[in-house]
Structures are given as structure tokens and as C-alpha cells.
Amino acid sequence: MTLLDRYRGALSAARRIASLHGLARRRHALTNxxxxxxxxxxxxxxxxxxxxxxxxxxxxxxxxxxxxxVPMGVAIVSMLFVVVGTVRMVSxxxxxxxxxxxxxxxxxxxxxxxxxxxxxxxxxxxxxxxLLDHYGDASQRAGVAICLVLTxxxxxxxxxxxxxxARLVNLTTMAPYALYQLVTGxxxxxxxxxxxxxxxxxxxxVSLNAHEHFTELITSxxxxxxxxxxxxxxAAENADLAMTDALTRLPNRRAFLACxxxxxxxxxxxxxxxxxxxxxxxxxxxxNDIYGHATGDQLLVQVGERLQxxxxxxxxxxxxxxxxxxLLINGDVAAAKAVGEQVIELLHRPFDIDTHSLSLGCSIGFxxxxxxxxxxxxxxxxxxxxxxxxxxxxxxxxxxxTPSLEKxxxxxxxxxxxxxxxxxxxxxxxxxxxxVSLGSGNACGVEALARWNSAAIGKIEPARFIETAERLNLxxxxxxxxxxxxxxxxxxxxxxxxxxxxLSARDIVTPSTIDTLISELHLHQIAPQRLTFxxxxxxxxxxxxxxxxxxxxxxxxxxxxxxDDFGTGFSSLSYLSRLPIDKIKxxxxxxxxxxxxxxxxxxxxxxxxxxxxxxxxxxxGVETPEQxxxxxxxxxxxxxxxxxxxxMQVEELQGWLxxxxxxxxxxxxxxxxxxxxxxxxxxxxxxxxxxxG
Numbered sequence: 001m002t003l004l005d006r007y008r009g010a011l012s013a014a015r016r017i018a019s020l021h022g023l024a025r026r027r028h029a030l031t032n033x034x035x036x037x038x039x040x041x042x043x044x045x046x047x048x049x050x051x052x053x054x055x056x057x058x059x060x061x062x063x064x065x066x067x068x069x070v071p072m073g074v075a076i077v078s079m080l081f082v083v084v085g086t087v088r089m090v091s092x093x094x095x096x097x098x099x100x101x102x103x104x105x106x107x108x109x110x111x112x113x114x115x116x117x118x119x120x121x122x123x124x125x126x127x128x129x130x131l132l133d134h135y136g137d138a139s140q141r142a143g144v145a146i147c148l149v150l151t152x153x154x155x156x157x158x159x160x161x162x163x164x165x166a167r168l169v170n171l172t173t174m175a176p177y178a179l180y181q182l183v184t185g186x187x188x189x190x191x192x193x194x195x196x197x198x199x200x201x202x203x204x205x206v207s208l209n210a211h212e213h214f215t216e217l218i219t220s221x222x223x224x225x226x227x228x229x230x231x232x233x234x235a236a237e238n239a240d241l242a243m244t245d246a247l248t249r250l251p252n253r254r255a256f257l258a259c260x261x262x263x264x265x266x267x268x269x270x271x272x273x274x275x276x277x278x279x280x281x282x283x284x285x286x287x288n289d290i291y292g293h294a295t296g297d298q299l300l301v302q303v304g305e306r307l308q309x310x311x312x313x314x315x316x317x318x319x320x321x322x323x324x325x326x327l328l329i330n331g332d333v334a335a336a337k338a339v340g341e342q343v344i345e346l347l348h349r350p351f352d353i354d355t356h357s358l359s360l361g362c363s364i365g366f367x368x369x370x371x372x373x374x375x376x377x378x379x380x381x382x383x384x385x386x387x388x389x390x391x392x393x394x395x396x397x398x399x400x401x402t403p404s405l406e407k408x409x410x411x412x413x414x415x416x417x418x419x420x421x422x423x424x425x426x427x428x429x430x431x432x433x434x435x436v437s438l439g440s441g442n443a444c445g446v447e448a449l450a451r452w453n454s455a456a457i458g459k460i461e462p463a464r465f466i467e468t469a470e471r472l473n474l475x476x477x478x479x480x481x482x483x484x485x486x487x488x489x490x491x492x493x494x495x496x497x498x499x500x501x502x503l504s505a506r507d508i509v510t511p512s513t514i515d516t517l518i519s520e521l522h523l524h525q526i527a528p529q530r531l532t533f534x535x536x537x538x539x540x541x542x543x544x545x546x547x548x549x550x551x552x553x554x555x556x557x558x559x560x561x562x563x564d565d566f567g568t569g570f571s572s573l574s575y576l577s578r579l580p581i582d583k584i585k586x587x588x589x590x591x592x593x594x595x596x597x598x599x600x601x602x603x604x605x606x607x608x609x610x611x612x613x614x615x616x617x618x619x620x621g622v623e624t625p626e627q628x629x630x631x632x633x634x635x636x637x638x639x640x641x642x643x644x645x646x647x648m649q650v651e652e653l654q655g656w657l658x659x660x661x662x663x664x665x666x667x668x669x670x671x672x673x674x675x676x677x678x679x680x681x682x683x684x685x686x687x688x689x690x691x692x693g
Contacts, residue, residue, distance in 0.1 A: 030111055030164070034104045035222040036215055041107045042099040043161040043214075044114065045092060051158035052089035055125070056082050058151045062132055065143040069136035077128065115165040118155075122172040125151055130180060145189060148177060149196040156200060160207035161214060170200045245319040247297055248304035256318035256326040260376035263328065267369060275336035275368045277327030278383045279343065282361040282395050284323040291356060298353050299360070306346050315339060327364070333400065336366050340398035348396070363391045364398035372401045385409055415468050418456040424477060428452055430485045431647035434656070435500065435618060435640045438632045443657060445498035445532070447640065448486040449647045450478070466504060475506050476513045483517055487524040489650040494657065500532040500562065505539035509546040514553055521557070528558035534585065536564050551580050562618070566606070577613065584610055588621025591641070594630050604634050 031037060063070075063078035096102075096110075129148045133141050152173040159166040174197035181190040243255035251259070263274050281303065288296040300323065307317045307325065314330035327343070329336045347362045365387025373379040382401040390399040429451040434443040450462045469475040483501060490499045507513045521528060533554055540547045551561050560582040567587045586606055593599040603619075610617040619631050622641030631639060645656060 030108060030115075031215075033219070033222075036218045037104060037107045037111065038099050038102075039214065039218040040111060040161050041102065044111070044159075045096055045099070047158045047161070048114065049089045049092045051155055052085045052092070054154040054158070055121070055151065056085040056089070058125075058147050058154075059085070059128070062128070062144055062147045065140050065147075066132050066136050069140060070132065074131060074135070077131075081124070081128065111162060115162060115168065118159070118165045118168045119172055122155075122169055126173055126176055129177070141189075145192060148173065149192075149200075152196070152200050153203065156203050156207060160210055163204075163208055163211050166207055167204055170197075170204055174200050245304075248301055248319050250304050250308070250325075251316065251318040253318065253320045253326070256316070256320060256328070257376060257380065259316055259318075259328060260380065263330070264369060264374075264376050264379075272330075273332055273369055273371075275327075275329040275331065275333065275366055276379045276383045277329065277336065277340070277364050277366050277398075278320070278380070278387045279325040279327060279362050279364045280387055280391060281323040281325075281347070282363060282391075284360060287358055287360075291353075291358075295353055295356070295358075299351055299358060302351050302353070303347065303360070307343065310339070310342060310346070333366075333368055333371075336368065336400075337398075340364050340366065344396065344398060361396045363387060363395050365390055365401070366398060367401040372406075382406075382409070412468065414457060415460065415464060416472060418454045418460075419465060419468055419472060419474060421456065422452075422454060424481050427454060428478065428481050428485070429649075430482055430489060432489060432650060432653045433640055433647040434645045434653070435638055436644045438628065438637055438639055443497065443645075444638070445500060446493070446653065447500040447534075448482065448489070448502070450482050450502075470504060470506050475504050476510060476516070479504065479507050479513055480516050480520070484520055484524075487520060487526050490526060490530065491524065492650065493654070495530075497657075498530045498532060498560075500534050502534045502564065503539070505536065508535050508539045508550055509543045511550060514550045518553070518557065528554075529560075532560040532562050532583070534562045534564040537566075540579070548580065555580055555582075562616075567602075581615065583616030583618060585618045585620050588641075591619050591621045591627055591631070592623075594627055600630065600634075603631075607635055 031040075059078050059081040063075060067075070125148070129144055132144045136144075152169060155169045156166045159169060174193070178190065178193040178197050181193045243251060243258070245252040260276065266272065267274060284296065284299070287299060300319070303325070304317070304319060310317075314335075316326075316328035318326040318328075320326045327339065329339050343364065344362060347360055351358045351360065365383045365385065367373065367379045367383035367386060369379050372382045382405075385405060386399050386401040389405055390397055431449045431451055432446040433449060435445040435447060436442065437444050450466065452460050452462070452465050454460055466475065466478070469478050486499060486501055490497075493499075521531070533551075535547070535551070555561055561580060562583045562585055563579065563581050564585045565587045566584045567590055584606070586603065590599055590603050590606075594603065607617055616638065617636060619636050619639040620641065622628055622631065622639045622643045624643060627641075628639070628643060648656065
């Protein structure tokens with residue numbers, strides 16, 4: 001075989017090796033995936049120092065094998081490799097930044113430099129091996145060959161996460177070495193070189209597989225991190241949505257209460273103070289009823305924008321629900337007063353929505369920390385109670401929770417506890433007050449009045465416990481108990497007497513309560529015509545349509561309906577004409593002021609209206625003979641009050657009906673009548689006359 005044939009064979013072998021590498025297909029391009037680049041850098045930062053350590057060891061080992069056969073110049077070259085390798089190893093260990101601190105551009109540049117640095121390093125070591133091959137005996141030269149192969153193998157392993165560099169190592173060492181052995185004609189070393197080339201090429205394939213798995217791992221980690229980031233972002237967005245009012249974009253009730261809790265903890269540590277405000281819009285419901293909910297929503301948005309325009313760094317504003325807003329003021333009572341004045345002035349200005357100019361206003365209740373409580377829930381409840389108080393007495397203003405409100409709140413809490421634990425059938429009682437004819441002086445009916453003698457706290461005014469019962473949703477049970485007792489009393493009274501029974505605002509809009517009353521009426525076999533159910537205007541205003549439906553059910557039975565406390569609400573002729581009622585009871589405030597000529601005209605006008613609408617009319621709260629005479633002179637036929645009789649137990653009423661008080665001898669002259677009223681049988685008992693409902 002000629003030298004040319006050997007050269008051609010070696011070239012063909014080199015081409016096959018290059019084909020196995022896929023060099024023409026893959027080139028030396030780096031990935032564009034930043035996560036993969038950082039991953040490659042992190043692995044190379046650990047493995048390249050090992051590569052240089054390997055090169056140092058191989059250089060020293062080769063020198064050791066050939067030490068007695070090489071000249072001093074070759075030894076100096078060996079030591080030069082050791083020095084350069086040591087410097088490079090130290091620079092990779094100590095001077096390159098950690099993966100989390102290096103930029104992608106710097107990583108890309110470093111990987112490119114590392115890839116192409118393989119060429120001069122491999123060429124240098126290959127030349128060093130060729131140089132040593134000219135010295136020593138066959139065993140020494142075999143040792144150098146082994147060192148060269150081990151160098152290639154070690155470099156490929158260390159550079160497996162930079163496959164471009166690993167392929168260059170194989171290409172620049174094994175192919176030239178095989179070609180060198182082919183040219184020198186040493187068949188044994190040529191065989192070793194070819195086998196080593198095949199082994200390293202297979203190692204390249206294995207390293208590529210490992211790198212592909214490494215790439216998949218990095219990619220999957222990046223995808224997992226991205227998904228985790230998306231999940232965290234979505235969780236943050238959901239948390240934000242959960243803490244934000246969808247309409248006004250203000251913090252919602254949950255966020256407000258959570259912030260209160262944080263402020264309480266912070267103030268406990270620092271000794272600071274803050275004020276909680278609960279704001280309720282005045283006249284908002286009529287806007288919704290008249291202009292629709294879309295306009296109401298726009299109005300709420302504008303209210304939120306105005307409140308946010310206060311621009312106070314120490315003020316948090318939230319929408320608590322409906323037309324209620326919350327204020328958190330990082331300051332003292334004086335700061336809260338300033339905020340309250342600003343807010344009230346701000347919300348009293350008209351709102352322009354579409355073509356409408358709408359006027360609202362607001363009421364605010366304040367409670368301060370730590371003055372009125374040490375917990376967020378306590379402070380909020382007391383601010384809400386202060387709001388309840390200000391709305392009851394002076395809408396359009398603000399008020400702070402005070403010791404007097406604290407006392408009232410404690411009383412109400414005590415009342416609630418007593419009512420929840422009460423044995424209602426035994427503790428509730430019914431007293432009856434006669435309704436008399438002003439013409440004959442005879443009793444023609446009685447009104448049932450609720451009384452509660454609590455086993456825990458004693459006698460309670462009806463207005464107090466009825467309001468509390470409505471708040472606790474116990475009013476249906478109370479109404480049923482009182483109605484059963486009233487029917488039992490009516491059964492033992494003369495057949496000519498009718499019974500008036502008061503229904504609360506909640507009763508008249510609760511079908512189940514009306515069902516129970518109708519059932520009890522049938523069970524006791526009482527003629528419905530003997531019953532008059534009294535309702536108030538405020539009960540009708542709660543849910544007019546539902547109230548009218550239940551009223552018609554009672555009237556269809558044959559019972560009468562009376563509008564109680566007339567004159568204290570917002571009655572009008574058109575309003576009354578639509579109500580299915582049979583009589584009106586004039587509020588006692590008119591009777592008490594009959595000395596006023598203006599009031600007398602109103603009372604006379606009410607009677608005229610009732611006559612026009614063909615309604616009965618009863619005057620309540622008659623306490624003096626003068627009131628009696630004026631009412632009778634106006635034409636009133638029915639009245640009740642302390643002048644005639646106080647509320648009493650049924651047994652006492654039976655005695656009163658059969659005694660001189662039950663049959664008034666009405667004189668022909670005013671003088672005789674006044675004499676009768678001044679007699680002992682007309683005693684006046686000034687006792688509370690609060691009704692049920």
C-alpha cells in the first residue's frame with residue numbers, strides 16, 4: 001500500500017467519523033432558550049475545572065512516562081501546560097459569577113469562547129503527543145497514546161452539556177491521531193486509534209442523548225416554573241378580585257375587615273390609634289325605585305369616585321355592600337371629625353347622571369380604637385350602632401359611639417339574650433284596652449296589647465322587645481303566641497265586642513305568619529268579623545305589594561283592617577284610595593295637641609276624608625274631658641284612651657264591663673257629662689300604652 005493510498009483511507013475514515021457526529025447537520029449553533037443556556041453554564045462551571053485538572057494530570061503523567069527520554073525543552077513545554085491549565089482552572093472556579101448573577105448575553109459569549117477554545121487546546125495536546133512519540137521505547141509511546149485517548153474521553157465527558165465542544169474534541173484529536181498512525185505505518189497503534197475513534201464517537205452519541213434529556217429537564221422545569229408563576233399570578237388576581245368590589249373597584253367588605261385586623265395588630269404593637277366609620281347613603285332607595293338599578297349603580301360608582309377624591313394617604317375607603325361604605329382613618333377623633341365633615345359636604349352635592357340631577361346625602365357612625373374596643377369586630381359593630389343611632393334621630397350627620405350608646409347597647413344585648421332564652425308561652429301576656437263609642441259611652445271593642453314579663457330581666461316595654469324580636473327573626477313566634485292568647489280572651493268576652501290585634505311590619509309581609517293566624521282563627525272557631533288587624537304605614541312601605549296580598553287574604557275571611565298611627569307617615573289620598581282598609585286610627589300626637597287650632601283643623605279634615613272614603617275613624621290617646629268633648633263635637637264616634645280605661649287583664653276587663661265604667665251615662669248637657677267624667681268612676685290611669693307592632 002502506497003503512502004497516497006494510506007492517506008486516502010485515513011481521509012475516508014475521518015469523513016465517516018464526521019458523518020457519525022452529524023457535524024454538517026448540527027454545526028456549532030447555540031440554543032436560543034435562556035433557561036437552557038443558564039443550565040449549560042451552571043453545569044460547565046462545575047465540570048470545566050475538572051477538565052483542566054484532567055489536562056494537568058495527563059501532562060504530568062506523560063512527562064513522567066517520558067522523563068528519562070525527552071530533552072529539557074519538552075519538559076518545559078509540559079510544565080507550561082500545567083501552569084496554563086492551573087490558571088484556567090482557578091479562573092473558572094473563583095472568577096466566574098454564579099448562574100443567578102450572570103446575564104444571558106455573557107453566558108452566550110462564554111459558551112462560544114469555550115466551544116472554540118477546544119480547538120487550540122486539543123491541537124496543542126495533540127502536537128505534544130506527536131512530539132513525545134518521537135522519544136522513548138514502544139511501551140513509553142504506548143503510554144502516551146493511552147494518555148491521549150484518556151484525554152479525549154475525559155474532555156468529552158466534561159463537555160457533554162456543550163455538545164458542540166465535545167464533537168470538536170473528538171474531531172480534533174481522534175481523526176488526526178488515526179491519520180498520524182496511518183502515515184507512520186504502525187499497524188498496532190493505528191488499530192488502537194481507530195477503536196478509540198469509534199469508542200469516542202459512540203460516547204458522543206451517548207453524551208448527545210444525555211444532553212437531550214438535560215434539555216428536556218431544563219425545558220420542563222422552565223414550563224413548570226412558568227405554570228407556577230401563572231398559577232401564582234392567577235391566585236393573586238383572584239385574591240385581588242375577592243378583595244375588590246366589582247362595581248366601584250373599591251376594596252370590599254372582606255378587604256375592609258382584613259385591613260381592620262391588620263391595623264388592630266399594628267396599633268397594639270405601636271400604641272397607635274385609628275377610627276372606623278360606617279357610612280350609609282340617604283335617599284338612595286328612591287333613586288333605585290324611580291330611575292332603575294342601572295342608574296343606582298352609576299350613582300354608587302360616582303359616590304366611590306368622590307370618596308376616593310379625598311386623596312388622604314391615611315384614609316382607606318371600601319364598599320361594604322348595597323349603599324353602605326366603610327372608612328378607616330389613621331388618626332384620632334379630631335381627624336375623623338374632619339373627614340366626616342368633608343364626606344358629608346361632598347355627598348350632599350348633586351350627582352349628574354344622564355339627564356338627571358340626583359340629591360343624596362349620607363349618615364356616618366364612628367368608633368375609635370382603642371377607646372371603644374380592642375378588637376376589629378367590636379369596633380366595627382359599635383361604629384355600625386352609632387350609624388343606626390344617627391339615622392334614627394338626625395340623618396345627614398355623623399356621630400361617635402359614646403358611653404350612653406354603650407349602655408344602650410349593653411341593654412339591648414341583655415334584652416336579646418333574654419328573648420332568645422325566654423319561655424314565650426308563659427312569659428308573654430295580653431292586656432286589653434276598651435274602644436268606646438263617644439255617643440253612647442259603651443265599649444264596642446278592645447285592643448290587644450302585648451306585655452312581656454321576662455323571667456331574666458323583668459318587665460320590658462313592648463316597643464323595645466318587638467323591635468328586638470324583628471331583628472332576631474323571632475317576631476313570628478311572638479305574634480302567634482299573642483294571637484292565641486287574644487283569641488282565648490275574646491272567647492270569654494261578650495259577643496258584641498270586637499278585638500283589634502296589631503301586626504308587626506314583618507308579620508304583614510310574611511305569608512307563613514298569616515297562614516298560622518288563619519289556622520288559629522279556624523281552630524278557635526272565632527268569627528273573623530269580630531277581628532280587626534291593625535297595621536302601620538311603615539309596615540306597608542317595607543314591601544307594599546306583598547303586604548297588600550296578605551291584607552286581602554285577611555279581608556277575604558271577613559276580618560277588618562285598620563291603618564294605625566295615621567298621620568305619622570307619608571299618607572296621601574291617592575295612597576289611601578289604593579289600600580284595602582276599613583278604618584283609620586288617628587295617632588295620639590294629634591289628640592294631645594287639640595288645643596292648637598291648626599291641629600284641630602287637621603283632625604277635622606281627617607274625619608272628613610274618612611267619611612268621603614267610607615272608612616271608620618278611631619281617635620287614640622284621649623286623656624282629658626276637653627279632648628273628649630272636642631272630638632265628639634267634630635263628629636268622631638269612636639275613641640280609646642286613659643280617660644275611659646287603662647289596659648287591663650281579661651278578668652279585670654270583665655269586671656269593668658259589668659261595672660259602672662263599662663256603661664257611661666252620657667248626659668244631655670256638656671255640664672252633666674263633665675260632671676260624670678270628674679266622678680270617681682272615671683279614674684285616669686297614666687300607664688304606658690305601647691302597642692304590639
